[in-house]
Amino acid sequence: xxxxxxxxxxxxxxxxxxxxAGEAFxxxxxxxxxxxxxxxxxxxxxxEVTGLGGISLGDPYVRNILLGARYDMHLYDWLSVGGRxxxxxxxxxxxxxxxxxxxxxxxxxxxxxxxxxxxxxxxxVSVSPVVGKLLIFGKSPTQYDLHVDLLGGLAAxxxxxxxxxxxxxxxxxxxxxxxxxxxxxxxxxxGLETLTSDRALAVNRDSKESGKKLRFATLLNIGVSFFMPxxxxxxx
Amino acid sequence: xxxxxxxLLAMAAFGLLFTAPTTGLAADASDQPxxxxxxxxxxxxxxxxxxRKRERLxxxxxxxxxxxxxxxxxxxxxRYLLKAGRVELQLGGSMSIGDPLVDHYSxxxxxxxxxxxxxxxxxxxxxxxxxxxxxxxxxQQDFGLFPERSFVQGMGFVEAQWSPIFGxxxxxxxxxxxxxxxxxxxxxxxxxxxxxDIVPAGEIGAGIRIHLLRALTVSFxxxxxxFVENFKLGSRVMQHVFGGVRLGLWIPPTVQYRYQR
Numbered sequence: 001x002x003x004x005x006x007x008x009x010x011x012x013x014x015x016x017x018x019x020x021a022g023e024a025f026x027x028x029x030x031x032x033x034x035x036x037x038x039x040x041x042x043x044x045x046x047x048e049v050t051g052l053g054g055i056s057l058g059d060p061y062v063r064n065i066l067l068g069a070r071y072d073m074h075l076y077d078w079l080s081v082g083g084r085x086x087x088x089x090x091x092x093x094x095x096x097x098x099x100x101x102x103x104x105x106x107x108x109x110x111x112x113x114x115x116x117x118x119x120x121x122x123x124x125v126s127v128s129p130v131v132g133k134l135l136i137f138g139k140s141p142t143q144y145d146l147h148v149d150l151l152g153g154l155a156a157x158x159x160x161x162x163x164x165x166x167x168x169x170x171x172x173x174x175x176x177x178x179x180x181x182x183x184x185x186x187x188x189x190x191g192l193e194t195l196t197s198d199r200a201l202a203v204n205r206d207s208k209e210s211g212k213k214l215r216f217a218t219l220l221n222i223g224v225s226f227f228m229p230x231x232x233x234x235x236x
Numbered sequence: 237x238x239x240x241x242x243x244l245l246a247m248a249a250f251g252l253l254f255t256a257p258t259t260g261l262a263a264d265a266s267d268q269p270x271x272x273x274x275x276x277x278x279x280x281x282x283x284x285x286x287x288r289k290r291e292r293l294x295x296x297x298x299x300x301x302x303x304x305x306x307x308x309x310x311x312x313x314x315r316y317l318l319k320a321g322r323v324e325l326q327l328g329g330s331m332s333i334g335d336p337l338v339d340h341y342s343x344x345x346x347x348x349x350x351x352x353x354x355x356x357x358x359x360x361x362x363x364x365x366x367x368x369x370x371x372x373x374x375x376q377q378d379f380g381l382f383p384e385r386s387f388v389q390g391m392g393f394v395e396a397q398w399s400p401i402f403g404x405x406x407x408x409x410x411x412x413x414x415x416x417x418x419x420x421x422x423x424x425x426x427x428x429x430x431x432x433d434i435v436p437a438g439e440i441g442a443g444i445r446i447h448l449l450r451a452l453t454v455s456f457x458x459x460x461x462x463f464v465e466n467f468k469l470g471s472r473v474m475q476h477v478f479g480g481v482r483l484g485l486w487i488p489p490t491v492q493y494r495y496q497r
Binding site (some may be wrong): 034035036039057058059060078093095099102103106129130131132133134135136137138144146201202203204205210211218235 | 375
């Protein structure tokens with residue numbers, strides 16, 4: 001599992017040398033000129049409020065549906081700070097039911113129980129190293145950016161029963177997101193994050209807590225962002 | 237966009253019309269004194285020298301004109317990498333995402349023919365290496381259950397690629413690069429550790445291709461491989477989502493623009 005996350009991080013890091021290459025336009029007639037001029041500063045000195053809906057990926061027993069909101073204060077076009085609040089709704093998986101059914105056959109006193117993320121309160125620093133524009137179907141240009149988030153805060157761990165330890169846990173994480181602007185004030189936000197929490201995944205066959213440790217949860221979030229003030233400035 | 241190109245072409249044509257008579261007039265004007273000189277001072281050396289001078293001037297004027305043209309800013313930036321009629325050889329790797337019980341790492345290779353700037357057809361094959369993950373082992377240890385394992389052993393697909401999105405990006409204003417984004421749909425076959433026979437499979441996916449050089453791209457892709465697995469307890473539709481990176485080597489390695497700008 002850790003190898004997989006390391007591989008994700010390596011893939012993300014691949015983008016940086018790609019961007020610094022800059023060889024693509026070496027023979028352009030504007031070689032030597034500033035590559036980006038009078039760009040639209042879609043984020044700088046603006047406030048962003050995002051309505052978020054998310055889901056955890058790869059959970060074996062309980063999937064977390066996370067609903068909430070995120071706020072960003074964009075200090076520069078490439079840097080923002082902010083926070084988020086999300087409430088988790090647990091949904092048990094097919095594996096959860098299978099384990100419950102099969103283990104109960106051998107042990108009548110067994111009751112399946114697993115943990116979930118009930119609440120997230122996180123602060124973040126977000127850097128947008130990639131900004132650009134694209135054409136969809138060869139029509140109207142649309143602004144977009146890729147951003148990397150560092151997250152820190154608290155996660156409230158819940159349980160589907162009474163045996164497992166619940167309560168607040170330190171949550172640290174990293175994420176990457178894609179923001180697509182529909183207009184000067186409206187954007188679609190997609191994010192993939194990995195977040196730690198100290199918890200056991202489930203009880204064992206003796207209905208006791210087993211394997212409590214710092215675990216990663218992978219979260220996929222989608223949201224709609226509103227930017228204020230509505231006016232967008234241009235760079236030099 | 238098309239109208240704008242027409243306007244650009246019309247402007248270029250207008251420029252040619254404007255420059256051609258000017259050059260002609262200059263030649264005519266220089267012809268007159270040359271003829272006079274030839275009449276006055278003999279036929280050979282003066283005329284030949286004047287002709288060479290005219291040729292040099294013409295060449296110099298053409299060079300200056302081209303240089304001026306190159307200095308002008310294009311209204312529409314040319315696509316750095318043209319795809320139409322080119323073959324893309326893909327080499328890369330991928331890994332399964334979000335599978336709760338098993339991990340797959342795959343070595344992939346593919347070949348695409350780009351029919352035009354939006355559509356491509358081709359095929360690819362992958363050799364996945366599967367393993368049980370921590371959760372799988374925990375189920376065995378904690379519950380005394382032994383889930384049936386299904387590892388993909390090999391897979392191959394023919395596919396079509398549609399690229400409706402084209403764009404560019406920069407990083408901190410340092411460099412500008414171009415990219416395109418695409419959707420993938422394909423059909424093929426694979427083999428798993430449970431089903432020794434080859435079974436039909438489908439795939440859907442999406443990707444982003446970053447144009448590094450005219451002969452080299454890097455693509456980030458997500459593919460959902462779908463098939464029916466025959467477990468002992470019954471058949472079940474399986475989905476393996478693979479996220480991966482592929483380097484694209486383009487043949488021929490250079491591009492030929494239809495218009496200079």
